[in-house]
Amino acid sequence: MPDLDRIVQDIAAEMRARPDRGAVASYIPELARVDAQGFGLAVIDGDGRIAAGGDADTPFSIQSISKVFTLTLALGMVGDRLWRRVGREPSGSPFNSIVQLERENGIPRNPFINAGAIAVTDVILSGHQPREALGEILRFMQFVAQDDSITIDERVAASEKRTGFRNAALANYMRSFDVIENPVDYTLGVYFHHCAIAMTCRQLATAGLFLAYSGHHPLAGHSVISGERARRINAIMLTCGHYDGSGDFAYRVGLPGKSGVGGGILAVAPGKASICVWSPGLDAAGNSHLGRIALEMLVKRTGWSIFGV
Ligand code: GLN
DSSP states (O other): OOOHHHHHHHHHHHHHHOSOOOEEOOSSHHHHTSOTTOOEEEEEOTTOOEEEEESTTSOEEOGGGHHHHHHHHHHHHHGGGGGGTOOOSOOOSOTTOSHHHHHTTTOOSOSSSHHHHHHHHHHHHTTSOHHHHHHHHHHHHHHHTTOTTOEEOHHHHHHHHHHOHHHHHHHHHHHTTTSOOSOHHHHHHHHHHHHTEEEOHHHHHHHTHHHHTTTEETTTTEESSOHHHHHHHHHHHHHHTTGGGHHHHHHHTOSOEEEOTTSEEEEEETTTEEEEEEOOEEOTTSSBHHHHHHHHHHHHHHTOOTTOO
């Protein structure tokens, strides 16, 4: 077993000192206020042993990382029927691309680009009031993170609602194909709010454990989903979790991972650990710049890449 405490401390120290930090997301005004100096890393294994470094206990906006958990919930609700409304191929396009949606008749490429995640949110919303659907998502996050104190940052949600014109365009376009069934405002409201959930690296790493252990959550003591479903979600994280940077992330890190524009990345080392890293500066594809570099270092030292040592 690698000396995780040592490795995590070394990485946190090195990342703190690096001058290249990427650029904080500015299209959501509330996220533009976040200090680019933050860096946190948490690694948790199936026995609940945790190695944490830097700002691992600072809450940040989980943004698109929430899409892993909404996908899990939607699959639980409608099973494979979900794939009638959203594909599961990498997009090769930016996370908020509009042009691909027109070419493909309103069916988003995968559940992790914005259009796909909005369609998934719409599935969770159907038959419920927005407040109930959001409550369901938040309670699920609290359960898998084993922490009832997790909340939504209402300022981030409001900020995105005020400026989310592109997401509104995607949602309206999908509505015209009946890929979205509910009033667009309701679906977007739930989507913006689940993206605005605030969590720490420690909480998110804990939340990802069921994906690292074949659907079984070792700390909750029972299964969240089947092993087959966990394996499939991990596959979509690997191929689509970093948008048009997914190939590069697989090449450099070699773990299923999901990024968010808040600067977080959740990564899954099957059978080994669940990992969350946070650094708010992003690269050109909207993925955490230092987050990816830190994971690359972690995988090099642990030999955890799914592609071999
Ligand atoms: N809430 C963000 C958006 O819809 C999520 C994008 C992301 O994290 N990549 O634009």
